[in-house]
Structure formats: structure tokens, C-alpha cells
Amino acid sequence: GWGMRLALGALALLVFCTDAFSREPRSSGVSGRARSRGPRLPGGRPWGSAMLKNSVSEESGPQSEDPEVAQGLQHIYSEDDTGGASAPQESPLVSVLKYQPPGQEAALFSFGNNHTMFLAYLRYTLAEQSPEQTIPCDEVLNASILELSINVSDPDVQQTFKQSWRDGRLLAMTKDPFEVLHGSLSFDDRLQGFTRRMCQYLCRTTPAVQSRLLQWLSPQWSPGANDGVQFEDLFFKASLTRxxxxxxxxxxxxxFKREYPYYYDNCMACGNARNNTFLGYVSPSAAERQYRAGRVELYLCSSCHTVSRFPRYNDVVKVLSETKRGRCGEYSVAALALLDSLGYETRWIVDWADHLWTEVRVDGEWIHLDPCEAAVDEPLLYESWGKNQTYIFAFTSLNVVDVTGDYTSNVTAAMQRREIN
Ligand SMILES: [Zn+2]
Incomplete structure (x- = not known):
């Protein structure tokens, strides 16, 4: 079935990746399920075939460092699911906002936004792109904004918007900027996206990078501030009891949680954290691409009215030692890198219901670790949050495993939601 083909494809990607960099494969047992809190998933396939039609969520959508993937230019269709990511058939007309700067050829666009937010984006972007120019007042700008209906199935239209994104002239309201062009990502697309991201993590977190991380961590680790635990005690030791x-x-x-607080939308200029407005997603600058940001979130401060950028970096060293700004996307991978460096056997856990965390193997058992919550071995935490769990996958260098049953007391309900979604 397609599930097996997908699993093999994912595996091939990972094997290629690890081989290319001569990394030792992890020790065996990565598909083991020592925990027995939830019933095992029935059926021979590692995951169900139900498609998720809901849009990509804030945290757990593919956050690829590959610009082609991040920009939605590369789509993978399976034989069984050719309709999943194609353009909507019934209503190909989509409303966009357009601003044509006087005397310039290139226009700026917005998908699915209102005039007020597009106006704030225009003021910010025009000033960024050419600081010396005089920006028209709001009334003039507002009068120049056109509302257009575009036919998203027209290849020329698609090309225009993909070019606008690359040039930094498109404000999108969805994490996948082209969702209005091709519809929500399919189950296959999302799984492939996360697999690719895990592969890129493995390829880049080389022994040299791990060594740099430890050299950086060692001098700042203070036993006095950490219950007397010495830096040497952080390393994996098989002789310890559970x-x-x-x-x-x-x-x-x-x-980790004290050092890396969860970033919401604080203003980077004045620090204000109240009533700031999410304007949308833009493509990263050349400098941000250096640290493999796939997209940038813009927030308008309610107090000083400046716009703050939140680039979603995929570079763990940048996030850990410099920006210290992330959400569970950044922090789950950063914690994974530290735990890998400390000698633990790890898994990266992705919950389709909008969350990511890590696991380490202790005494043959996979232990839940959530760096955003400072939670250890509390697998039913998310159920208590009222999350509508559907799929939870564990990624390693060797395979992708459905671990939904480890994180819910009612796996049947989770499986039923897969069909509804
Ligand atoms: Zn501010």
C-alpha cells in the first residue's frame, strides 16, 4: 500500500542522508514501544490512511529549511491521493490585495488579509526596501490598494505569486504561503515535510557541531543554579537507575525552560507584550536564509507601532546561543541536539495537533521530554490540555513510528478523529 511506499521513501531519504555524511546509524530498538500506558494501534500499517484536510497549524507544519519546499514549489503527490494538494476545483477565484508603488514595476500583494493589516505591512516593507524614499500618507496608500480576484488555477497567476514571495513582496496569512493556490497540504505532504526536516537536522548536527554545542554549554552550566547537578552528570550513563x-x-x-522561554509576539523594540497584531508571513531575508529560516512572522506593536520580525530559524546553534527565541518547533530540535550531544538515544516527536517535543531512551524505555513545558515523563499532559489528538509520530534516523498510543488514554477516539479530519 501507499503507506509502506511512503515509509520506505522516508527511510531512503534518511539512509541517504546518514550515508552521505558517514554518520553511524543509531543503535537498534528505535521502533520499540516499552511504555504501555495506551493500547497498541491495531492494523499492520504504521499509520492510517485518513487525510487531514485542515490547514497547516502554527507549530507542527513542515518548516523546511529548503526554500523550494518552504515556498510550496515542490509538491509530492502519491498515486492514491492526487487530489490532496491540487487547486480547489469549485472556486478558483481568490481575493488578493495589491499595491503598485508609483514609478515601479513590481507590485506588493497580500493573500487573505484586511486593508488595515496590509497597510501596516506596506509602511514597514516600503521603508525597509528603500529607507530614503518618502512613503505616502495612509490615506493615499489606502486609496491605492486594489482588491482583485485572481484565478488560482492559471499558471501565469501562480508564477506571479511565487516570484512575489521570492522577492519579498507577498504577505501571506498561512504558513504555507501558497495554500490559497493549491489547497491544504495532504497527509503525505506533511509527513514528507517532517521527514525531510528530520533528515536535514541529522545531516547538519555532525559530531563537530555536537562538540561545539558541548563546549558552549559547559562554561555556562552552573551546578549551584541547578540543584547541584554537575555538567558531567548531564551525560547519558547506562549505570543510573531510571x-x-x-x-x-x-x-x-x-x-532549558528558564533559558529558552516560549516566544509569543513581544515587541523587539519596546518589549511590549500586550495586544500586538500578527500581520502575516513573509519570505526570509538573505541574512535570515543563512540560518535556514523558511519564513518570517511579522508582529505589529500596539504600543510603539514598530513591526517585529520572528524568523523561524532551523539552525540549532543560532537558536541556542544567539537568538534564544523560539516555540516548540525550534526548541524541540534544539533540545534534541543537546541530548544527542550528551550521548542520549533520542526521538523527535511531532503531534499533528500542533505540538512538538522529544524523547530519550532510558533503561530500554522511551521517556517523554517536553522542553517548552519542562515536563519529563508526563505523556498524558497533552490529553489533559484537551488537545484533539489524531496522529503523533516519532522520527529517528532509521524510521518513523506512530506513537499516538503512548500519549493518550483513548487511542480509539484519536483514530476516529482521523476519519473526521
Ligand atoms: Zn513596541
């Missing part, structure tokens, strides 16, 4: 190991991991996750 409870000893978990106690050290709790201290480590506590440190």
Missing part, C-alpha cells in the same frame, strides 16, 4: 536518570533530566529540562 529514577536517578529522570531526576537529572528534570533538572536539565528546568534549565
Amino acid at each position: 529514577e536517578e536518570a529522570l531526576q537529572r533530566l528534570r533538572v536539565f529540562m528546568g534549565w
